[in-house]
Amino acid sequence: MGRFLVTGGAGYIGSHTAKMLAKTGHEVLVYDNLSRGHRDLVKWGHLVEADIRDTTTLREAMRWFRPEAVIHFAAFAYVGESVTNPHMYYDNNVGGTLSILKAMTDAKVSNLIVSSTCATYGQPDRMPITEDTPQAPINPYGRSKLMMEHVCRDFDHAHGIRHMALRYFNACGCDPDGETGERHDPEPHLIPRALMAAAGEIDALDIFGSDYPTPDGTCIRDYIHVNDLATAHIAGALYLMDGGASDAVNLGTGHGASVKDVLDAAGRVAGKPVPHRMSPRRPGDPAELVAAVAKARRVLNWQAGNSDLDQVISSAWNWYVKDRGRT
């Protein structure tokens, strides 16, 4: 079985992927500076506690562990923060990826899976979004991820490092066994915030805009379970290890759910209505973002399997209750 170096493996998607890798017989080395991750979520493989921009430490870790592939999650991922502090985002998301590619070149590791995002598409007006939809991000976070994709292409051309850019839509849900989950601070994502509101941790869930041109007036997004993302990363790594060419693939379900749908499902799961209030639209929130999923099926032989909204929210609720010790 393979050896995988997982940057950002102490975070939300990284820890679920580390578990999935270990469960399927692979060896994992987590590389994370714990700036936004959690030591107690590193349960599947050793932790090297260091920054991805520290190329020397990264190169040493690669020379020692000899990974067949690097799975690169480590990044900052808050859109609002990227607007007020772009330096942080370009430095970590672009500079960090550059450092990884340099270390991989030096250590002769040639397969890289990178976390990209639907935010690289900006506000497309045609749904669903295919991989050929023009990438026109509207904030520094999205631009940093698009730059990351460009940098990866240049390193393939110059140094033969092949990559798979996985453009996720909305990651959600948690490990059904409750061994890891989502623990962001602050928590910007809709589903955990809905559960926080249901549990009384926050007063109410803000619904940003109820006058969108959608059936119920609220924004529509494509919610993909984190374990589906994890299996896609493994499929992407195996594809590259098999000699596959660099590529970019959307990861979503192909189905949209509105904010109102999420609110209703969260209420059913929590067994109580979710307190909420209508707030004005946020600038830059498109009405609808839904992935076209044919390419993922064709290139990776992968499709979402765990992303039924009620099941997703149940897994998130179980984790929330366990992690916060609330009922």
Ligand SMILES: NC(=O)c1ccc[n+]([C@@H]2O[C@H](COP(=O)([O-])OP(=O)(O)OC[C@H]3O[C@@H](n4cnc5c(N)ncnc54)[C@H](O)[C@@H]3O)[C@@H](O)[C@H]2O)c1
């Ligand atoms: N959560 C989503 O819905 C979503 C959607 C699209 C793309 N993504 C991308 O997926 C990746 C993972 O997202 P997440 O939600 O798991 O985030 P997260 O914040 O939970 O995890 C990121 C991890 O990276 C680590 N990290 C950050 N900068 C680092 C550095 N310089 N050196 C070492 N470690 C560092 C953090 O400590 C953290 O453990 C990110 O690249 C993000 O942009 C996430």
